Amino acid sequence: MSPMTESPLPNNLYSFTVWRNFTHFTVSPTGQSPFMEVDGKKIGQSLAMARYVAREHGLYGNSTMEGAMIDQVLYTLEDMTKSLIDWHFEQDEAKKAEKEKKLNDETLPGFMQLLNKLLKSNDGGKGYFAGDKLSIADLAVFDQCSGMVVKFPKCMANCDELQAFLGRIKALPKIADWLAKRPQTEF
Numbered sequence: 001m002s003p004m005t006e007s008p009l010p011n012n013l014y015s016f017t018v019w020r021n022f023t024h025f026t027v028s029p030t031g032q033s034p035f036m037e038v039d040g041k042k043i044g045q046s047l048a049m050a051r052y053v054a055r056e057h058g059l060y061g062n063s064t065m066e067g068a069m070i071d072q073v074l075y076t077l078e079d080m081t082k083s084l085i086d087w088h089f090e091q092d093e094a095k096k097a098e099k100e101k102k103l104n105d106e107t108l109p110g111f112m113q114l115l116n117k118l119l120k121s122n123d124g125g126k127g128y129f130a131g132d133k134l135s136i137a138d139l140a141v142f143d144q145c146s147g148m149v150v151k152f153p154k155c156m157a158n159c160d161e162l163q164a165f166l167g168r169i170k171a172l173p174k175i176a177d178w179l180a181k182r183p184q185t186e187f
């Protein structure tokens with residue numbers, strides 16, 4: 001969200017190895033990473049942080065109904081993430097391959113179809129996920145789905161509106177600028 005809000009970026013990016021031994025978990029309000037601090041007040045849970053920043057910067061819709069439409073998308077992404085985490089951390093190679101096949105063939109295409117439908121339900125899919133302006137839902141979908149096709153190439157078949165949407169968000173000048181200069185990370 002930072003490229004759109006022009007707020008200073010959290011600057012504590014670290015590698016997976018460093019994360020495993022990170023001592024700052026003791027100062028995180030939830031004992032987990034990520035967390036942020038605003039005027040001396042700490043906020044844990046990534047969605048709480050994202051919603052706070054979105055509300056502060058006009059990226060949470062223009063009404064409570066638009067907010068609900070945005071939440072609908074965010075919770076859908078959360079469900080999708082759970083299936084990815086389950087696959088990512090699977091230690092048994094055979095089970096992992098099985099889970100990857102299911103993600104590729106069923107789970108992710110299902111989520112992409114659902115997101116495509118939700119997008120189309122607002123203005124025929126030509127604009128945003130909620131209302132008539134950019135919101136945290138659009139940025140979250142862009143963030144989570146644009147890299148997905150690299151690992152799971154089939155997942156967006158028949159999702160024309162969603163694919164066009166990802167292209168539109170990517171082309172927003174502030175997003176394009178950030179993509180060109182952002183630090184490379186493992187995830």
Ligand SMILES: N[C@@H](CCC(=O)N[C@@H](CS)C(=O)NCC(=O)O)C(=O)O
Pocket residue numbers: 025031032033034044045046047
């Ligand atoms: N629901 C939390 C999950 C946070 C989470 O799982 N954080 C992991 C890193 S990705 C963590 O800090 N794990 C260390 C631990 O739980 O001790 C969020 O969205 O912020």
